[in-house]
Amino acid sequence: MLHWRQLLLVVGALILAARGLNPAHGEPLPNPLVISEVYNRSHARVAMKYDPILRAAEEVQRSSSLMKRCDLHWRHATVDHFSWAMPPRNMTTFTQRFFVCNEHWTTYGNGERGPIFFYAGNEADVTLYLNQTGLMWENALDFGAALIFAEHRYYGESLPFGPRSKEHPQFLTAEQAMADYAELILEFKREHGCQNSSVVAFGGSYGGMLAAWMRMKYPQAVDGAIASSAPILAFDGLEPPYDAGSYAKAVTYDATSKAGAAPGCSEAVRQSWDALARQGASSKDRSRLRNELNLCPDIPFQSKEDVTALALWLQSALDYIAMGNFPYASSYITNGNGVLPPFPMRVGCELMMGSGSDDIGLIQGIVKFANIFYNSTQKATCLNFRQGVNPDTDEAASLWGYQWCTEMFMPSSRGGVTDMFWPQPWNETSAVEGCQKEWGVTPRPRWAVTEWGGRKISTATNIVFANGEYDPWSGGGVLESPNPSIVSLFIPRAAHHLDLMFSHHLDTAEVKEARAIQISHIAKWIGRRPKASEGMRLQSIARSVPQKN
């Protein structure tokens, strides 16, 4: 049985694919499109090799180029929309950040303004989404749309209690964030006199959940939603129930030949945990293993608990790599802090299968696999399994932990049979106790289903749910369309919200088709066809002539 704190870290980290930069830096985040162009001359099975200086230069260039197209705005948001209790320090409002990028915003012949594409920010600095959400950028011109990227309260620079926000996390809930977004949209419309402009919400991962829920709860503010990799069905209390083991099953699937990985990989991964347990059983074994694996000298590796911690750390890497199992190289999953190769699960499986099949070989294989993620910068000189890929973002990760411990209480389990891990059953009691200890809050496991409806979403309209075959979150996604106006796209060979990203010449046919379907639905919701052809659309991002007013 896992200790609750380890469990929290693992579960809490799962969804946090996109971590925010340290807000103190305030730097825009890099865009993987540019980075991956360095890789374009290689192919899917290439190992990591790139020029860090070129990469850094291109990142800055690309990021600033997108940021320059946007205006920074701040608004007064209500800290607590649903009660009238006085918040701590009498802070009834806070300043919420959002970006408006309206160079392509059309004015129609009748004087009305074009549509609004609205990114429902999730658990990171909003500049991450601004820089990554190619689907919005690439279609702005053709639809004559203004882009709004709204930051989620408590993340990035939208801090209700400033630097002390983490001390007062009580108002960090999806309902409050969605009310911020609804107010923002209506304010924006009033200020710009564009009450008739259609609004399409976009979001990936937790942001996709918010986009879909915005359409359900605030249909007057949001006319349609592109909800990508949005696990709104990953909660307790569903009928039929959510399969808490689906995440691990999907990670396992990604390590099989069905997903293009080397045959035998998932079996080798499964064996590696036993190998690790055997080779770490005694104090003497652990001393030997420390040297074999080149563990950092200051990291304790003296108990069985340390061995378990190492295993969890390795497992977590595979969870992330599966989410980032994109067809081209990308730094999205590492938040710009290192690059994953194209189809990194396949690369990891190559490394795994290229190692020996004895205990030490298996352990070295799984460590190499995990290092695709942890040492994506190729700068680590030793293995530090007490540290994540991006230590700067601990704060953002911990805030997601708070959300998980309150209303986003998604169960997670592994069994070692249908997945390639070891038995880690879901224990609600211990998870609740962990949350009480960590945050002083008691999760309400049934709340999500009560508030968001579970599987009963058939009254909703104008939502495209997209889930990727390789994305471990797809098991919590909407995979069946309950009515013709809710579209469920299952994208073969796609990982975590690939469809939202910038177009890339290594994009699969399937993700291109998914985007075309999304665009056709957006056109239907807006009631206007996009102006230009596919070819035109992909060029639009390069145009620089402002069309304001």
Place this chain on the structure above:
Amino acid sequence: MLHWRQLLLVVGALILAARGLNPAHGEPLPNPLVISEVYNRSHARVAMKYDPILRAAEEVQRSSSLMKRCDLHWRHATVDHFSWAMPPRNMTTFTQRFFVCNEHWTTYGNGERGPIFFYAGNEADVTLYLNQTGLMWENALDFGAALIFAEHRYYGESLPFGPRSKEHPQFLTAEQAMADYAELILEFKREHGCQNSSVVAFGGSYGGMLAAWMRMKYPQAVDGAIASSAPILAFDGLEPPYDAGSYAKAVTYDATSKAGAAPGCSEAVRQSWDALARQGASSKDRSRLRNELNLCPDIPFQSKEDVTALALWLQSALDYIAMGNFPYASSYITNGNGVLPPFPMRVGCELMMGSGSDDIGLIQGIVKFANIFYNSTQKATCLNFRQGVNPDTDEAASLWGYQWCTEMFMPSSRGGVTDMFWPQPWNETSAVEGCQKEWGVTPRPRWAVTEWGGRKISTATNIVFANGEYDPWSGGGVLESPNPSIVSLFIPRAAHHLDLMFSHHLDTAEVKEARAIQISHIAKWIGRRPKASEGMRLQSIARSVPQKN
């Protein structure tokens, strides 16, 4: 210009048609059906005459007869669903009261249970709604439905902080109450294994708003809603805007011959205010007037402000009488504390026109008119214009004032031109200041439109909105159907949610037709036709054979 406090009292009181009994008494409320039977031998224009002892006996008999058919339940409700701040006195939950009346609850051949009729309690003790909502009772047998009457937090006996609840009103919001109801419904379904049972929400006035919003915000919990006299469009920020003067216009309409009142009545009422001002202009005049009107000796009547207070008090009576302008005698508007005659606006107008047309005659006329309401018990020996009709209920009324001062901030104005009153323009600034002074809260005038969508409700389905021609709240109701699944019934000759009440042989053809339409839509939502004919249905209330399980 009105003083803010007067304005608050007037506006705050408007919607509070149904006041709760003093919760300390805990007595069930009388049902007007029985009371009005005493009147059946008289006709619409009869003045008040009845046997108080007979009335009281029948009330108790009828009320206990309905209450006996129900089981009292309590549940743990979450004080704050949308944030995780610690409520005062560490009270994270409270006990919410609800009644379940399931003698007619069917079990179908396939083992599934029949539908659930759910009353979304509003701003009074829930027993009031239990005893008044005939539409639910009369259709329970035919639909094989269980009835649930859920009490709104902070009213009746559902007090989050016990007797100190009024000190901590912060969690008294519609959103919190609706989350209580959603949780209650899902809990009930889990406990009874009836997940597939359809749920129809019922409500009148603010309860009708809650019923409609439940269908909009929690469509997974509520399959359809009967929203009667639900002024969900009585808020600021609508496009086109809400006519804040519509309430007064409708009260005025009820005093015209188009609404069956004596010709010239509204004009006489309009003149009475000037007459009052003239006759109360000097200290000497006021002394004379005090005697003429038989004001209670201990009530000050020395200043022009006192004269204004008297005018507001009289005006308020007309507001209530218009809401209670039912075709038969009823104590609903007085909450059981006195009976209004059939079509009391017509009776009032008779009294008005029967008085002289000079200043004193007009003033005596308007006082007699108002006394239909204030002296409905016929026990008052003098006129006390500093006291409402039902002083016991000050607490409930004041809590509605809190709701008005936070999110239910409905504007109200009078002009004296399209209505029969005097100029009382809406002054948001002064209303806000009043709320700050009274409750220490600042209303958020735009919140209602943001949260509930204003006129943009076309994505909703399965709602019947019913509004009465005589009901002053109809101006804030949904009078146009935005889609075929949202039905708007405008019921001629009906006042405030008459359609929800028990059938009565003085019911108009129009209200009978409205109920038939409501029943047909309920049948559609449930997917089952009612079992019996209209005649059967009306008898069902009298049956006493329990059909549990």
